[in-house]
Amino acid sequence: MIPTKEAKGFIRGRDGATSFQSSSHRPLRLPHPFSSSSLQPLECSSMDPAAAPHRRPRRAAASKTRNYSEDLVDDLLLGQLGPVRKRQRNAADHQRETETEAMIALSLGFPIDALLDSELRSDVLPRPDDQNAYIVIRNHILARWRSSVRSFLSVDNVRETVEQRCAPLIASAYRFLSENGYINFGVSPALRPRLSDDHEGGSVIIIGAGLAGLAAARQLLGFGFRVLVLEGRDRPGGRVYTAKMGETGSAVAVDLGGSVITGIHANPLGVLARQLGIPLHKIREKCPLFRPDGGSVDEKLDQEMDLVFNKLLENASKIRELLGEFVQGVSLGSAVEKLRKLYNVAISRNERELLDWHLANLEYANAGCLSELSLLHWDQDDPYEMGGDHCFLAGGNWKLINALCEDVPVLYQKTVRRISYGESGVEVVVEGGQEFRADMVLCTVPLGVLKSSSIVFDPPLPDRKLEAIERLGFGLLNKVAMVFPSAFWGDDLDTFGCLNKERSKRGEFFLFYGYQAVSGGAVLIALVAGEAALEFEHTDPVVMLHRVLAVLRAIAKRRNIVVPDPIQTICTRWGSDPLCHGSYSHVRVGSSGDDYDILAENVNERLFFAGEATTRQYPATMHGAFLSGLREAACIFHASRSRMFVNEDAKACSQKNLKLCGDLLAELFRDPDLAFGNFSFVFDSLSMENPKAMGLMKVTLNDRMKNCSGNGLAEKNQSTDRELETLQLYAILSLEQACQMQTMSEDDKSRLSLACKKFDLKLMGFSSTCAVGNSLITSISNGRKGRNRHRQSGLKNHGLKNVPIQNGSSFVPTNSLVKP
CATH class of the missing domain: 3.50.50.60 (FAD/NAD(P)-binding domain)
Structure with a gap:
C-alpha cells in the first residue's frame, strides 16, 4: 500500500485548527505557549506573530465539495501561454510567456537558470554558450505539453513555435524530455x-x-x-488497490491501499487524471478532533498543543543542525520525548492525548513508529514535495x-x-x-x-x-473500510480525528476519511498507524470492528446521531501480505x-x-x-x-x-607447405620433421566435387557452377593426416570424402576458420617467419617427394606439390 505521506501528516484547517506541513524544522512564527527564556538554550526562532509563517494552520476551509475542471486547467494554461502558433509578440508578451514557462518548469523540478545533472550527463548543449537558449526552449516544450496533455507533442509541433535557427537546440531538448518521460507520457x-x-x-x-x-x-x-x-x-x-464493496447492484469503490494524490501541482498522476477526464476532489481541510469519550476537543487547547508539537519538531531539528553526525543513532521519537520532558510540556492527560494525536499522524505519514525514524534524515524529502491540494480520484x-x-x-x-x-x-x-x-x-x-x-x-x-x-x-499502515447505509458523519466532512487514552494505541483509529464524495456511497475509512498498526495485524477483525464502532458511537451519541451497523467491512493486513510485507518506506x-x-x-x-x-x-x-x-x-x-x-x-x-585474417590466410596459402590436387596445406612447426605438426587445409570446390558429402560439408545445391568453382573450405589437421590424404585415392572427390570420415574433419567457411583457427593462423604466420628454408629435406623423410601424382583438369602439376 502506498498511502499518502501527506506532507508529513494530514493538514487540518480552522475547525480543530491543526497544521502539520512538510518542513517542520523551519521556524514557526506564531504565538507560543513556551516562554522565550525557556527556549533560549536551543536558539529558537522569534515568536513574533508578524514573522512570515511556514507552518501556519490553513484557514480556507470549504463547506462545499470542490472539484477540479480539467478543461479549465488547460484553458488557464493556454491563456497564460498564448496561442500555439508563432505570432507577432511584443517584448512584454514574450517576457510574460517566458516567465510563465519557467515557473511551470520549476514546478516540475527543473532549475530556472541551470541544467539538471541528468541533462549535463546527456550532453544536451551543442555549445556551452547555448545554455540560456536551451533552457528557454526546454521550458517552452515542457509548458506546451503540460498545457495539453491529452495530445502528442511532436518535434514538428515545437518547430512551429520556435525560430528555425534554434533547430539543434529544439532537437536536443525534445529528445531529452521525451526519452526521460517529461513529456508525451501517460x-x-x-x-x-x-x-x-x-x-x-x-x-x-x-x-x-x-x-x-x-x-x-x-x-x-x-x-x-x-x-x-x-x-x-x-x-x-x-x-x-481499489476494492468493490457494498451490496450487489450498488457497489462502491474503496481504496484500501494508496489513496490520496498528494499535491496536485506537477503531479504525474494529475496528468493521468486529466488525460482520462476524471475529476479530482480536493480533500477539505476541515478536520474536527474528538476526545476518547466522544466530546469535542477544546479549540484553544487544540491550537496550543499544535504549536507545542510544531515547536518540538523545530527544536529537534535545531539539535541535529548543531550536533550533525553525533546524533546519527538517535531517533526522532526519543529526541521529541526528551525535549517534551525538558520543557515540561504536555503534562496533563488532555494535553498528552492531543500531542499523541499529532505524533500518530506523523507515524502515519512515515508508516513507522517515531522510535524508528532517524532524527537526522527522517524528513530529507521535504524540499521536493508536490505543491497544491491533496485530492481523491473520483471512483478510485x-x-x-x-x-x-x-x-x-x-x-x-x-x-x-x-x-x-x-x-x-x-x-x-x-x-x-x-x-x-x-x-x-x-x-x-x-x-x-x-x-x-x-x-x-x-x-x-x-x-x-x-x-x-x-x-x-x-x-x-492499516485501514478499516466500512460501507454504511448513509453518511451519518455529514456531507461537509472529508476527515475527522479521534484521540486515544493509551500512548501505545495513539494510532488506533486516530483519523477517519469520508469517501462519500468520490466512492459512490457512504464509505468511511479508519486509519491505524504506529504501534497500533502492528497490533492490528494480529487482532481478530471482529474485535477491531467492535472497537472502531465504539469510537464512532461515542462521538455520535453526544450529538444524538445513531450509527448503524456497516453493510460491509474490510480490514487490511498489509504487513502479513507476502507480496509486500508492509506499506511504504521511511528513513530509519x-x-x-x-x-x-x-x-x-x-x-x-x-x-x-x-x-x-x-x-x-x-x-x-x-x-x-x-x-x-x-x-x-x-x-x-x-x-x-x-x-x-x-x-x-x-x-x-x-x-x-x-579482413586482417583473410589477408593473412591469403599470404600463407600463396606459399603452401604442401599442395596436391585441389588441396593446399600450411603447418605450425619450425621443423617439418614433426608429423604431429598442426596445420590448415584449404580445399577449392569445383563442379566435380559439388556432390561430395563429407562430415561437416554443406552442399550448395542452389549455387551456380561459377560459385562452386570459387568456394573454398578449410579444416584443421596434422601433417601426418595430410600425407595420408595424398595416398588415399586418385581423385579429389574420393580423397575428401574418405578423409572426412577417417579423420572426422570439420570443414569450415572463411569466417568460422578465422574465429576457430585464429590462434593457429597467427602461430603458423609467426613460425614461418623463423622457419629455415630446409622444408624439402624434411619432407623427403616422409617419402612425399617421389610419390607419383596423377595429372588432370582438377589437379595441380606434380612439380607444384612441394614448394622449396
Missing part, C-alpha cells in the same frame, strides 16, 4: 498509437504490475522494446491502473523466486519453475519483499545495495536519503530497480512510484543504446579482424 488515446511495433531496443522483463512497473512498461513499449510484466497477484496495481485509483494496463502484456499469479543476470542477459524463474529470459529485467517489488529475501539474486546483489536494503525502514535510524539512491542503482546494466523505495525525492508516495518507473525506462533505454553502440563497435572491429 494514457491518453492520442499517445497509444505511438507505441512502436519495432522492437529494436531488445527485451525487458518487468517484475510487478504496480504504478512503477506499468509506467516503465508503457514507456519501454513506446521506445520499441519487447516487454513482459510478471505480477504475483491476480490483479494489477500492487499496493494501489483503479481507474489509473486500468488505463495504464492497456496494451501492456501482463502475466498474473507469477511470483518471482529467482533472478539470474549476466553478460548474456537475464533469466527470471517464477514459483512452479517456469523460466523467462530477456536482455534486461526491472525489479519493482516493494522494499519489504527485498528485505524478506524471498527472491534469490544470482549473482548476489552488491554488498552496497544489500546494506541499503537493511538500513532503510519499511513500515505499516542509521539510514539516510543516500540509501534510496543506492536502491535505485542498476547492476551491470542488466538488473534495474524501481518503486517508491528507490526515489529519494518522492518516497512513500504513489507519484514517486510512477516517476521511478519513468526514470528506469529511460535508464534501460540508454543502457540498451550504449550496448548497441558497443556491439556495433565490436562488429566493426570483428569485420576489421576478418
